[in-house]
Amino acid sequence: MESLIKKIKNAATKDDANHLIKSFLKSWVEDVVENNVPIPDYEEDECLLFEDESVSIWHCRYRPGFTVPAHDHQIVATIAVYQGIESNTLWVKTNDGGLKKKSVIEIKRGEVLQFGPTAIHSVSCANDKDSLAVHVYQGNLSTIDRSLFDTQTGQTMPFSDENYELLANKA
Numbered sequence: 001m002e003s004l005i006k007k008i009k010n011a012a013t014k015d016d017a018n019h020l021i022k023s024f025l026k027s028w029v030e031d032v033v034e035n036n037v038p039i040p041d042y043e044e045d046e047c048l049l050f051e052d053e054s055v056s057i058w059h060c061r062y063r064p065g066f067t068v069p070a071h072d073h074q075i076v077a078t079i080a081v082y083q084g085i086e087s088n089t090l091w092v093k094t095n096d097g098g099l100k101k102k103s104v105i106e107i108k109r110g111e112v113l114q115f116g117p118t119a120i121h122s123v124s125c126a127n128d129k130d131s132l133a134v135h136v137y138q139g140n141l142s143t144i145d146r147s148l149f150d151t152q153t154g155q156t157m158p159f160s161d162e163n164y165e166l167l168a169n170k171a
């Protein structure tokens with residue numbers, strides 16, 4: 001994990017960061033899956049591995065039945081799944097201020113998916129086994145004013161712990 005973090009950290013400041021980060025994650029996740037590379041057993045479901053001005057790296061565990069409420073990132077996000085399936089539902093804003101489901105993409109073990117900065121997604125674990133993944137965001141995610149979305153009403157809300165809990169319980 002340390003060498004992946006180092007590579008991503010260096011790649012994040014390059015002009016072709018999107019491509020480099022995606023390809024590093026792809027090689028890493030293929031190696032983990034094919035060779036059963038051991039990954040630390042992180043205590044928290046969402047564990048921050050590294051963050052600076054150019055990149056934030058998280059290890060994310062989603063448990064069966066749990067859904068992360070719809071949200072944006074405002075920066076490029078790349079997800080590499082090494083256990084289970086992360087189901088990503090993509091949403092788009094409608095002209096009348098609502099929200100419409102665009103597509104559902106399942107990221108399976110050994111797969112990588114990259115989202116653009118305007119993407120809105122909700123995430124859930126798609127089977128009966130925890131999904132485990134590395135999420136990379138090309139910026140300092142914790143300092144960005146992000147939004148959460150109520151997919152039933154289309155309402156946009158500030159990304160806060162309170163709103164997160166509210167929507168997570170509703171999902």
Ligand SMILES: [Fe+2]
Nearest residue numbers: 071073077121
């Ligand atoms: Fe996300």
